[in-house]
């Protein structure tokens with residue numbers, strides 16, 4: 266039940282992204298839609314727009330997007346930096362990379378007439394690698410933050426992320442306030458790491474290379490809680506006995522693709538591809554494939 270609600274929230278977030286595509290790219294969490302459009306003047310336009318959209322829908326109700334023209338010319342492959350230890354966004358099945366980001370990135374590459382080449386690395390090396398031009402972009406369930414925006418450019422957002430708290434079943438940590446003075450495990454260089462260090466102090470935070478290692482530490486009693494993104498948290502809790510996720514979210518965030526500063530051609534092309542893949546339902550269907558409603 267709890268899981269279904271979270272899944273529903275994710276689906277709603279994805280649907281909101283369809284409707285407010287431009288707003289999804291601002292990189293600001295917890296957006297509020299306070300401003301209402303003036304009704305009278307816009308009525309006819311809105312109806313006209315809706316009719317136009319309906320004419321262009323396919324049988325699934327998704328918009329059929331006419332051919333998009335991309336600005337760049339791309340080599341045979343386009344390189345993506347990721348950290349393939351973050352299910353369901355990127356992980357390995359045997360020696361194959363799979364996950365939501367992997368499939369979205371492949372769809373973007375196909376749009377740009379090229380193929381995806383994945384370079385697996387530590388999460389906290391991805392931005393440096395993008396900055397150095399060693400890869401074309403970074404995609405790793407990466408949250409847009411003001412600090413990261415100083416280092417790289419971000420595409421429009423393609424998904425909502427939520428920082429969650431995993432504890433042992435029966436733990437005395439029931440709310441976020443109970444985390445004060447407890448030992449918290451995080452994945453090095455992630456927003457979970459940054460926020461936990463800010464809020465509770467570095468002395469109380471242990472950084473692990475992989476989220477899964479933080480979860481093993483929690484099971485072994487080395488830490489009292491793990492702060493990590495909700496989708497991998499759900500996978501880790503389902504795969505490991507005796508763990509549970511607190512009902513309260515620690516933070517709500519936007520995921521986006523990191524691109525070298527100044528590479529506006531690639532940024533624009535990735536944004537155009539993401540917009541097309543959002544409107545035609547590809548992104549929704551990829552997310553639903555990995556985050557099932559059960």
Ligand code: GLN
Pocket residue numbers: 348351388405406407408409426452454455456457494
């Ligand atoms: N969303 C988190 C961040 O951007 C974690 C991402 C990850 O571990 N792959 O910091």
